[in-house]
């Protein structure tokens with residue numbers, strides 16, 4: 001059994017949590033995935049406090065972002081991830097050691113069996129944690145895209161495009177949904193741009209998301225997909241491995 005720890009003070013008012021009692025940090029059991037949501041719209045004071053939790057390398061990377069908004073979202077995203085990992089492992093945030101794979105997927109040196117992934121868009125960041133297997137998560141704010149038709153043409157397969165034609169009234173929200181199906185899968189398997197979106201084919205049937213095919217024989221594992229939304233017009237997808245996993249939304 002994993003130890004129960006106090007809810008980290010530094011995450012108060014950052015993690016969007018209206019249902020947790022906030023007193024104890026939840027234990028992550030095998031067979032579960034925890035989903036967290038953090039706000040990226042924080043005061044300068046709060047962002048400064050979070051910046052101090054970053055490793056020296058992360059602080060250096062933060063200083064390279066020219067746009068203040070990008071810098072702030074990087075600081076919050078990384079600091080919250082570090083504090084959540086530390087709470088799961090019952091260690092200090094400064095003792096969390098992360099490195100990235102060649103294609104950029106971060107993993108933990110401290111404990112190879114804690115899997116996690118994050119994604120941010122506009123004003124929120126979402127996180128997934130598992131003790132069983134790799135996870136991938138992606139979130140997007142649904143927003144107007146002037147080049148929507150070109151994006152559909154470039155990123156979807158013929159069968160996906162046919163589905164979009166039949167559902168053209170919802171093409172913008174559908175596009176973001178399919179985008180997050182593909183990105184969350186690419187993030188679960190740790191691929192970056194190498195396996196481009198038109199090489200993956202998904203279907204959406206009555207809310208059920210299915211990966212129909214993947215070209216080039218990447219990852220035949222039977223992945224599962226959960227679509228979710230967040231207040232403010234966000235759509236997201238979690239990709240995970242085991243069918244009967246219990247997914248706990250921490251908000």
Ligand SMILES: CC(C)(COP(=O)(O)OP(=O)(O)OC[C@H]1O[C@@H](n2cnc3c(N)ncnc32)[C@H](O)[C@@H]1OP(=O)(O)O)[C@@H](O)C(=O)NCCC(=O)NCCS
Pocket residue numbers: 074077078103104105106117118119120121137138139155178179180182183186187188189190191192193196197
């Ligand atoms: C790596 C990639 C998946 C990240 O996606 P993104 O939308 O830019 O950013 P997100 O906020 O969702 O995720 C960023 C986080 O994912 C993680 N990440 C980075 N590379 C990763 C990889 N190869 N695999 C898994 N996770 C990765 C990191 O924690 C990163 O956070 P950081 O930049 O603060 O360190 C993306 O850059 C990419 O290569 N996309 C290609 C696929 C594509 O074109 N999809 C279109 C679908 S229609």
